[in-house]
Amino acid sequence: EPIAFAQLVTDVVETFELIARQKNIQINSQLDEDSIIYGDGDRLEQVIRNLLDNAIRYTPEHKAISLTLTSKDEFSELVISDEGIGIPEEDISAVTERFYRVHKARTREKGGTGLGLAIVSQIMKKHGGTFELSSKVGQGTSARITLKNI
Numbered sequence: 001e002p003i004a005f006a007q008l009v010t011d012v013v014e015t016f017e018l019i020a021r022q023k024n025i026q027i028n029s030q031l032d033e034d035s036i037i038y039g040d041g042d043r044l045e046q047v048i049r050n051l052l053d054n055a056i057r058y059t060p061e062h063k064a065i066s067l068t069l070t071s072k073d074e075f076s077e078l079v080i081s082d083e084g085i086g087i088p089e090e091d092i093s094a095v096t097e098r099f100y101r102v103h104k105a106r107t108r109e110k111g112g113t114g115l116g117l118a119i120v121s122q123i124m125k126k127h128g129g130t131f132e133l134s135s136k137v138g139q140g141t142s143a144r145i146t147l148k149n150i
């Protein structure tokens, strides 16, 4: 189905507003309304939910998260960036594996099962899109997904 990507992102962000406010995390969105992509709305919603959940969960209070959606010629790009704890370089390729979590002891108290990014990766593959993570410990993480425009 054709999907108005900005609207989908806005709907997901709304469901996280309360939890972000409780952590005093500011969510800034800059969403290109022209982005229309083709895909499974429920699955893509799950992708954004998992990425935003991580951004909030692994970011300390009073920091910010940004979502930037850009429609290019052939594809749309969504980047979700946080100012959180970051992911060590040696773990970055493994975090998309099922049940893999960085510093298990440290993250255990933050809940979660270690499936979120494996699901993101799988859904993006099924959509013929891309998914990349970049991160610096102590500075933050950026998740970037791309999908072909209609």
Ligand code: ATP
Pocket: 050, 054, 055, 058, 059, 082, 084, 085, 086, 087, 095, 096, 100, 101, 102, 103, 107, 111, 112, 113, 114, 115, 116, 117, 118, 140, 141
């Ligand atoms: P859940 O299944 O509830 O999503 P999870 O968050 O532990 O559990 P993933 O979303 O797959 O699982 O993430 C895997 C690991 O990657 C996390 O445990 C965390 O260590 C690290 N991680 C993921 N996103 C971030 C982020 N934005 N900042 C810092 N670390 C992150």
Ligand code: MG
Pocket: 050, 053, 054, 112, 115, 116, 117
């Ligand atoms: Mg997660």
